[in-house]
Amino acid sequence: MSRRQFLTGASTLAAGLVLPTWVPSVAFASSGSIRDALIVIYLRGGADGLTFCVPHGDANYYSLRPTISVPQPGSGLPSAAIDLNGFYGLPPAFQALKEVYDNGHFGLIQAVGRPNWTRSHFEAQKIMDVETDEVSQGGWLARHLATTQPLNAEGSIRAIAYADAVPRALSRAQQIVVTRNPEDYRFNNIFSNQEELNQAVGRMYALVADDTRPYVRDAQRAAIAFANINFGGYIPSGGAFYGESQIGNSLKYSAALLKSSVGVELIHMDAYGWDTHVEQGSTDGELHQNMLDLGSNLAAFYKDMAGSNVNYTVIVMSEFGRQVKENGGKGTDHGTAGCMLMMGPGVNGGQIHGTWPGLQQANLFEGVDLKPTTDYRLVLRELLTKRLQNPNVQAVIPNAPTGNTNFFKAA
Amino acid sequence: MLSRLVEDVLNPSDLDGPENSQDQSNSRKISRRGALAGGLVAAMSAVAGAANAQSRMTPQRAPGSRPPNNNGFGGGVSGGGVSSGSAVYSGGLVSGGSGNNPAVNTQRTWQDADLKLLRRINYGPTPADVAELKAIGYTAYLEKQMNPASIEDTACEARVQQFSPYLYDTFVTLNQQPWWSITGNWNDAVIVRSIYSKRQLQQRMLEFWMDHFYVDSVKVPGPVILDYYRSISQECFGTFRELLKRSANHGAMMIYLDNLFSTATLINVNYAREILELHTVGVNGGYTEADIYQVADAFTGWSVVEDGNPNENEFVFKPSLHMPGTRTIMQKSFPQSGKAQGDAVLDWLATHPSTIKYIGNKLTRFFLGKDASPALMSKIQSAWGANGDIKAVLREILSRTEIINSVPKFKRPNHLVYGSIRQLGLNLTYISGIYSGHLVKMNMAPFKWFQPDGYPDAFEYWAGGMVRRIRFVQEINSNSGLIQLMDVSAMLSMDDAARVTEINSRLFLGELPVTDQVWIRRYLKGKSGHEAMRSAISLAMAGSSYQWY
Numbered sequence: 039m040s041r042r043q044f045l046t047g048a049s050t051l052a053a054g055l056v057l058p059t060w061v062p063s064v065a066f067a068s069s070g071s072i073r074d075a076l077i078v079i080y081l082r083g084g085a086d087g088l089t090f091c092v093p094h095g096d097a098n099y100y101s102l103r104p105t106i107s108v109p110q111p112g113s114g115l116p117s118a119a120i121d122l123n124g125f126y127g128l129p130p131a132f133q134a135l136k137e138v139y140d141n142g143h144f145g146l147i148q149a150v151g152r153p154n155w156t157r158s159h160f161e162a163q164k165i166m167d168v169e170t171d172e173v174s175q176g177g178w179l180a181r182h183l184a185t186t187q188p189l190n191a192e193g194s195i196r197a198i199a200y201a202d203a204v205p206r207a208l209s210r211a212q213q214i215v216v217t218r219n220p221e222d223y224r225f226n227n228i229f230s231n232q233e234e235l236n237q238a239v240g241r242m243y244a245l246v247a248d249d250t251r252p253y254v255r256d257a258q259r260a261a262i263a264f265a266n267i268n269f270g271g272y273i274p275s276g277g278a279f280y281g282e283s284q285i286g287n288s289l290k291y292s293a294a295l296l297k298s299s300v301g302v303e304l305i306h307m308d309a310y311g312w313d314t315h316v317e318q319g320s321t322d323g324e325l326h327q328n329m330l331d332l333g334s335n336l337a338a339f340y341k342d343m344a345g346s347n348v349n350y351t352v353i354v355m356s357e358f359g360r361q362v363k364e365n366g367g368k369g370t371d372h373g374t375a376g377c378m379l380m381m382g383p384g385v386n387g388g389q390i391h392g393t394w395p396g397l398q399q400a401n402l403f404e405g406v407d408l409k410p411t412t413d414y415r416l417v418l419r420e421l422l423t424k425r426l427q428n429p430n431v432q433a434v435i436p437n438a439p440t441g442n443t444n445f446f447k448a449a
Numbered sequence: 450m451l452s453r454l455v456e457d458v459l460n461p462s463d464l465d466g467p468e469n470s471q472d473q474s475n476s477r478k479i480s481r482r483g484a485l486a487g488g489l490v491a492a493m494s495a496v497a498g499a500a501n502a503q504s505r506m507t508p509q510r511a512p513g514s515r516p517p518n519n520n521g522f523g524g525g526v527s528g529g530g531v532s533s534g535s536a537v538y539s540g541g542l543v544s545g546g547s548g549n550n551p552a553v554n555t556q557r558t559w560q561d562a563d564l565k566l567l568r569r570i571n572y573g574p575t576p577a578d579v580a581e582l583k584a585i586g587y588t589a590y591l592e593k594q595m596n597p598a599s600i601e602d603t604a605c606e607a608r609v610q611q612f613s614p615y616l617y618d619t620f621v622t623l624n625q626q627p628w629w630s631i632t633g634n635w636n637d638a639v640i641v642r643s644i645y646s647k648r649q650l651q652q653r654m655l656e657f658w659m660d661h662f663y664v665d666s667v668k669v670p671g672p673v674i675l676d677y678y679r680s681i682s683q684e685c686f687g688t689f690r691e692l693l694k695r696s697a698n699h700g701a702m703m704i705y706l707d708n709l710f711s712t713a714t715l716i717n718v719n720y721a722r723e724i725l726e727l728h729t730v731g732v733n734g735g736y737t738e739a740d741i742y743q744v745a746d747a748f749t750g751w752s753v754v755e756d757g758n759p760n761e762n763e764f765v766f767k768p769s770l771h772m773p774g775t776r777t778i779m780q781k782s783f784p785q786s787g788k789a790q791g792d793a794v795l796d797w798l799a800t801h802p803s804t805i806k807y808i809g810n811k812l813t814r815f816f817l818g819k820d821a822s823p824a825l826m827s828k829i830q831s832a833w834g835a836n837g838d839i840k841a842v843l844r845e846i847l848s849r850t851e852i853i854n855s856v857p858k859f860k861r862p863n864h865l866v867y868g869s870i871r872q873l874g875l876n877l878t879y880i881s882g883i884y885s886g887h888l889v890k891m892n893m894a895p896f897k898w899f900q901p902d903g904y905p906d907a908f909e910y911w912a913g914g915m916v917r918r919i920r921f922v923q924e925i926n927s928n929s930g931l932i933q934l935m936d937v938s939a940m941l942s943m944d945d946a947a948r949v950t951e952i953n954s955r956l957f958l959g960e961l962p963v964t965d966q967v968w969i970r971r972y973l974k975g976k977s978g979h980e981a982m983r984s985a986i987s988l989a990m991a992g993s994s995y996q997w998y
Contacts, residue, residue, distance in 0.1 A: 082899065158722070162733050202892035203905070204913040216913030226920050228927045229984045238972045239919060239991045245964060246993040250859070253912045254479045254919075256958055261916065310899045315707045366715025367707060372722070404738065 065377065072449065073189060073383055073427040075296050077305040077339075077352040078179065078207070079285070079332070083313030084159060086370055087359035087377030088408065089320045090132070090329070091146045091390060095125035102363045106320050106370070112330035117321035126390050130321060131329035136339035138381060143340065145387035146311035147378040147394075147417060149395050151410025155358065157372035159313070162357035167206035169435050176210030178434050179304060182422065183211050185430040193301010200288035200307040208306055211250050214258035218284070220291050221269040224261045261301045278342035283331045285309055296348045312356060316367035336381055340376040351425045351446070354379035355414065361406050362397055374407035378417060382423050384447050391445055416441050424448050456738050467560035563587055564958045566852045568998045569816050570594055571649040575870025578649070579958055580594055587849055594650035595686050597842050605645040611882055612637035616679065621759045623672035627731050631671035637880045639895045640888075643867040644877065654685035654839075656863070659896075660903030661808075662696035662703040662728060666896035673762045674896055677701035689837025690807060693728060700753040700762040706901060709752040711745060713772035721745035723901050729798040731807030736779050743776040747783060747790045752981050805833045813846050817855035817908060825851060857997045859908040862891035864998070865918060869925060869990060873935040887924075891917045902956060922990035926983040937982040945973045948982065952989050965994050 092108045093099045102108050108129045111121035119127030120136055126135060126148070138144035156162050169178040176184075179197070188196055197214040199205050202217055217223045229235050236258075242267045272294040280286040288307045295302045311328050318325045334353065343350060359376030375395070381387070395401050395409035403409040415438035422428040422435070424446040431438070460974035559565045563582050567574040570591070582590045595600060609616065613634040615623060623631055643652045658681050666674050677699050684692050696702050703709050706720035721744035726732045750771030754763045766788040776783045778794060779801075785793045798804055813821040821829060825845060832841035845851070860868065868886050870877065877883060888894040891914055898904045905911070925932060940948050949970050953961040973985050989995060 156732075157738065158726050158732055159725070159900065199913065201913070203910045206909070209909045214913070217916075223916060226923045226927075228923060229979060229987075231984065235923075235972075235984050238968060238988050242965065242968050242988070242992045248857075248993055248997070249908060250912065250915070250993050250996060253915045257916045257919075262821060315717055316710050349672060365710075365717050366712055367710030367717050369707075369710075369717070371718050 071095035072259045072349065073186075073303070074382065074425040074449075075189070075303045075305070075348060075350040076421070076426060077289075077292060077350060077353045078307070079352065080205070080207070080306070080308050081312045081332075081354065081356040082159075082163065082308055082310045083356070083357035083361055084358045084372055085164075085312040085357075085376060086314060086318065086320070086325060087148065089129050089325060090118040090363065090379065091148045092127045092129055093125065093148075093394065093397070094119050094121070094127050096394075096397050099319065099362075102397065104364070105368050106318055106364050107276070122390060125394070129329060131328070132327045132335045133334040135381075135391050138337055139388055143383055143385060144295065144336075144379070144381045145385050145389055145391060146411055147380070147391040147414075147446070148245065149375040149392045149408055149411040150355075150378045150414045150417070151358065151375040152413055152415065153410075155374050157358060157374065159357055159372070164206065166355070166357060166414075167209070177205070177207035178418070179207040179306060180209055181209030181434045182426065182428055183304065185433050186426070186428050188213070188300035188301060189303040189359050190299060193263070193299075195256065195263055195301055197304035197306065198260075198292075198295065198302050200284070200291070200305070205306050205308060208304075213256055213259070215256060215264075217260075219287070219369040220264045220267070220295070223264050225258070226312070267294055267298050267300065269294055274338065274342040275345045276341040278338040278340075280338045280342075281335055282330060283335070285331050286335040286338070289335050289343075293339060293342045293346075296343070296350065297346050313359070314369050315365070315371060316369040328441075336379075340381060349382075349384065349449075351382040351384050352380065352420065353417070354381075359408055362402060362408055363406065374403045374416075375410035378406075378414060380417075380445065382425075384449065386444055386447060391443075413441075414441050414444075415439060416443050417445055420445050558961050559740045561958075561960065562849050562853050563590075563962060565855065566591065566847060566849075569852065569855065569960070570653055570847065571868075572643055572652070572864055573871035574958060575872060575874070576902050576954065582796075591650075591844070591847055593842060594648070596684070597648035597651040600647050602647050605642060605647065608645055609638050609641050612641055615675070620672065620676055620763050624759060624761060625673060626672070628671045631675055632666065633881075635671070635675040636884055636895055638678070638869070639881055640883060641877070642707055643863070644871045651682070651685050652867075655682050657812065658685060658692060660898075660906070661811070662692065662702070663898060663903035664701040664896065665898060669701045669704050669896075670762055673699075673704065686840050688799075689804075689833075689839060690796065691836070692839075693795050693799050694792070696728065697724070697748075697751070697791070698764050700764045703751060703753050703764060704762065708748055711751075712770040713749050713751050716745045716749060716772075717743070717746040719744060720751075721748060724748075724795075724798070727902055729807070730779075730801050730803035734801070734803035734807060740778050743778045744794060746772050746774070747776045747778070747794050750788070751791055751933065798835055800833065802830075802834065805830050805837075808837070809833075809842065809846075812842065816846055817851055818858040819856050821846075859911060859997050861904065861906065861911055862893035862914065862918070863888065863895075863904075865996070866891070866921065868998075869922060870932070871984075873925065875925065875935060876933050879932065887921050891921065918996065919991045922995070923984075923987045926987040926990070927980075934983065935986070937979055937986070940982045941977065941979070945970050948973055952986055956986070956989055956995060961989070962994055965989065968992075 048264050057061050088099065088103075089108060094108070094110045108127070109115045109118045111119050111127050117130055119129060120178060121127045126146075128139070135144050152165075156165075167177050183196055195213050197208060197211060198220065199208055199214060199216045200218055201216055202218065202399065204214070208214055215223065225236060226232060240254070240258065243251050269291055272289065272290065274280065274293060280290040287309065292305045295305075309328070309332065313326065314325050317323055320326060332354070336354075339352070355378050356376050358372060358374055360370035360373040362373065365371050391412065393411040395403075395411050397408070399405065401409060415435050418435050419440070420437050420443050422431045427449060429436060542661060559568065563575070565577065566587060567578060567582055571578055585593070615626060615631060615634045616638055626850060639655075642648075643656075646652055659678070662681065664674065664677060669677075680695050680699060681692065684695055702720065706723055707717045708720040711717040711720070718741055722741050724744055725734060725736050725741060730736060750767045750769075752765055752767045752770065754761050754765050756762075768787055771787060773786060776790065776794070778797075781797060783790050783793050783797075806826065809826055810820050813819070813825065813829075828845040829842050832838060834841065834847050870883070889897070893904060926934065928934070940951055945949065949961075949966050952969060953959055953966065969985055969989055972988055973981070976985070
C-alpha cells in the first residue's frame with residue numbers, strides 16, 4: 039500500500055468515525071465574514087429569573103414571596119428594585135448594569151423556557167448543552183465551531199472554557215482550551231531536556247488512534263498562544279475594575295484574549311451557586327452576592343471593551359427559573375421559565391423582551407411556575423444568524439422553532 | 450526500519466492531506482518562535498503521516514511484550530476531521546461518546562483477561578498484585594477482593610492511622626475537634642487507602658458509591674462527612690437497600706440536600722427529587738413531578754440534631770415536623786405513619802425495576818466503559834434479589850466474558866494520581882502535596898464536586914485537562930515534586946531494551962503496545978543518569994497507553 043493510498047484510507051475511515059451525518063450538506067460562510075466573539079455565561083443550578091428581572095408591577099409577586107421579594111421602587115428601602123419601565127425593575131445587585139441598559143447595550147428576556155421542560159438540573163442542562171437527541175453530535179457550541187470558518191485563520195485556538203473540564207456545550211469541539219487560569223496554562227520546565235521530552239510526548243500522540251490526540255494538540259497550541267499574552271499585567275481600559283472572583287477573573291482574561299486577537303472567538307464560563315433552595319437572600323444573601331458578582335463584572339467588561347474594536351455579544355443563561363412561591367426555607371425550589379440576559383453593542387438592549395405570563399394562579403405553569411412564553415432556542419437561533427453569521431443554524435440547534443424575533447441587531 | 454521512521458518524522462513536508470497541511474503551517478510558525486514546548490505540536494503533525502512507515506516496520510520486541518495491534522493506526526487519527534473534496538472544515542468534532550457510544554481508543558486492546566480485570570478493580574496494579582492474581586486465579590482473586598475483611602491490610606491501616614487519627618472516633622468526639630483537622634482526616638484516608646490498600650476493589654467501589662450518594666464538603670461540616678464516609682465504606686459490598694438507607698439516615702445527606710428545611714408546613718423538594726432522579730430509579734424511571742412532591746411529604750421530619758448539642762448534625766427524625774397522611778408514589782400507596790413511611794418508600798425503591806436498571810447500567814459503565822448488554826442486564830436483574838446484592842451483581846459485571854469485552858476508559862484524575870503513585874511505589878510522607886498540588890489542580894479533590902450528581906465519569910469531560918495530567922506525571926518523576934522519587938538506580942546499568950522492559954512490567958503489566966516501546970526506546974537512546982530514566986518513565990506515563998485503562 040502506498041503512502042497516498044494509506045492516507046486516503048485513513049481519512050475515509052476517520053471521516054466515518056468523526057463526522058456527524060449532517061456535515062456533507064453544510065455550506066460554509068464565506069471567509070472573511072465578520073462575526074461577534076461570543077461569551078456564554080451559564081449559571082448552573084437554575085437562577086431565579088424573578089429576581090433578575092423583578093415584576094414589581096405584579097402584586098402576586100409580593101403575595102407569593104412574602105420574605106424573599108425585591109421591594110418596589112419608590113418604597114424608600116435601600117433594597118428596592120431599580121425601575122426599568124414601570125413594571126419591571128433590576129435588583130439592587132444589578133445596579134452597575136443600569137447604565138449599560140440605558141445605553142441600549144444590556145437587555146433582558148423574561149419568561150424564557152422550552153415546551154415539555156423538566157425541573158431536573160441534569161436533564162435540563164444536558165438538553166440545553168447538547169440541543170440534539172444524539173449526544174454523539176457533541177455540544178451546540180461545538181457544532182457552531184464545526185460549521186464556521188475560524189474568525190482568525192492564523193489563530194490556533196478558537197474557544198476557551200473557564201471550567202474544570204470540557205463543558206458539555208463544547209463537547210467534542212476542536213481548537214479549544216479548558217482552564218480556570220490561562221496565566222497558568224503551560225507545560226512544565228522541570229527537566230533539563232524538557233523540550234526534547236515534550237517533543238517525544240507529541241510524537242507519541244501523533245500516532246495514537248484515540249480521542250486524546252486533538253486535546254493534547256490543542257493544549258499545546260494554547261500554551262504557546264497564551265505565552266505571548268501578559269494576563270497578569272493586563273490593565274483594563276476605561277477605568278474598568280474587575281472583582282477578584284471566578285467571573286471577574288474570567289471576564290478580565292477574556293478581555294485580554296479578545297484584544298490580543300489570538301483567534302479566540304468563543305468563550306464559555308460556568309458559574310455555580312444558583313440553586314437557591316434555602317435562605318436565598320434576593321437583596322442581602324447568597325443570591326444577592328452572586329448577582330452582584332455577575333452584574334458588576336459584566337459592567338466592568340462592558341467598560342473595558344468599549345474602546346476596543348472587538349465586536350462581542352454576551353449571553354447569560356440557566357437551565358430553568360425557580361418556583362414562584364417561596365418554600366419553607368426562605369428559598370425557592372426548581373421552577374420552569376427563567377430569565378436570559380444579553381449584553382453587547384449588537385443586542386437590542388434597553389428593553390425587556392418577552393411576554394409577561396402573569397402570576398395569577400390560573401396563569402402559573404402546572405399551578406406553581408412562571409409560564410414560559412419565549413423559547414430560548416429562538417434567542418440562540420437569532421444570535422447564531424445575526425451576530426455569529428452562522429448559515430447552518432439547523433445543524434447547531436436542530437428543530438428549533440422559528441419566529442419573528444428581534445433580540446439582536448443585524449450585523 | 451527505525452531510521453526510516455525517524456526520516457519520516459523529520460520530513461513533515463513529505464506528508465499528504467489537508468489536515469497535515471494545516472498542522473504544518475501552524476507548526477512552522479511555532480518552531481520559528483522557538484517556544485520551549487512548541488516541538489510537541491510540530492512533532493504531532495509531522496508524525497501523523499508517518500504512520501505508514503510505522504505500520505511497515507518491525508520493531509525489536511521487548512521480552513514479555515505482546516504483538517502490536519495493527520488496528521491502532523490510521524483508524525482514529527481524529528484530530529483534524531478532514532475529508533478532502535467536500536466542504537468539511539478541519540475544526541470538526543472529536544469523535545467518541547459516552548454510555549452506549551464509548552470514546553474512541555482503538556489502540557488499547559489489552560489481551561490478558563486477568564490483567565484486564567486487575568486494571569478495572571485496582572487503581573494501579575503492582576507486580577505483587579499481578580503475582581497474587583496469577584497464583585490464585587481470576588475467580589478466587591475477585592472473591593477475595595469482594596471480601597475486604599479477609600485481606601490483611603495492616604501496613605496501609607497503620608499509615609491511615611498516622612494521617613487520620615480521628616477516623617474511628619465517635620460523632621461527639623469529632624464534633625469537639627477543630628473543623629480543619631477533621632477535613633484532613635477524611636481527605637487523607639481516601640488518598641492513603643486508594644494508593645496503598647490491598648483492598649483495591651473496596652476503594653474503587655467506595656469511589657463509585659461516594660459519587661452516587663454524593664455530598665460535598667463545602668456545605669456539609671467535616672465531622673459529618675467523615676462519619677458518612679466510614680458508614681458508606683462499610684457497606685460497599687453489602688446491599689443496595691442498606692446503602693440507600695445509610696445515605697438517607699445520615700446528617701450529611703439531610704444537610705446537603707436541604708431536607709432539614711422540609712417540614713409539614715412548607716416542604717423543600719430538593720432531596721426528594723434526587724432520591725428518585727439520582728439515587729434510585731433515574732430520571733427516566735417513570736415518575737412524575739407530582740410523585741416528587743409525594744416523596745417530599747413522606748420525608749418531612751427527616752432532619753438533624755440542632756446546633757449546640759454534643760451530637761449536633763447527627764441524623765434525627767422529628768415527628769412534630771412530619772406531615773401525616775398516606776402517600777401515593779408511582780401508583781404505589783404508602784399508608785405508614787411517621788418515619789416508617791420514608792423507610793417503606795426506600796425499601797420499595799431499592800428493588801424497583803427502574804432502580805435495578807439504572808444502578809446496573811451505571812455500575813457497568815464504571816467498570817466496563819459501556820452500558821450493560823441485554824444479556825448482562827438480565828443477569829444483573831436476577832442477581833439483584835430482594836435487597837440489591839452488590840457482590841452478586843459485581844460477579845456478573847466483572848465476569849471474565851464481560852471483562853474481555855469491556856472497552857477502554859479514560860482515567861479520571863483521581864485514578865491517574867492514585868494509580869501512578871501506587872505503581873511507582875512512592876512513599877508519601879506529605880499528603881497535602883498530593884491533595885493541593887495535584888488533586889485540587891486537576892479538579893478532583895474528594896467531596897469537592899459542585900452538584901449532587903457526583904464527579905462525571907466521561908472522557909469528554911476530563912479530556913480538557915491534558916496539560917495538568919502531563920505536568921503531573923512529569924512532576925512526580927522530577928525533583929520539582931513534593932514527594933520522594935522512585936528509585937531508578939537499577940535501571941542505570943541496564944541496556945535500553947531492558948529499561949523499556951522494566952517500565953513495561955512496572956507500569957503496563959508487560960502489555961505496553963510495541964509502538965510505545967519504540968518511542969520510549971528511541972527517547973532513551975544515548976541517555977544515562979537518574980534524571981533521564983525518570984523522564985523516560987514520565988514519557989511512558991504521559992502517553993495515551995497510560996492515560997486510559
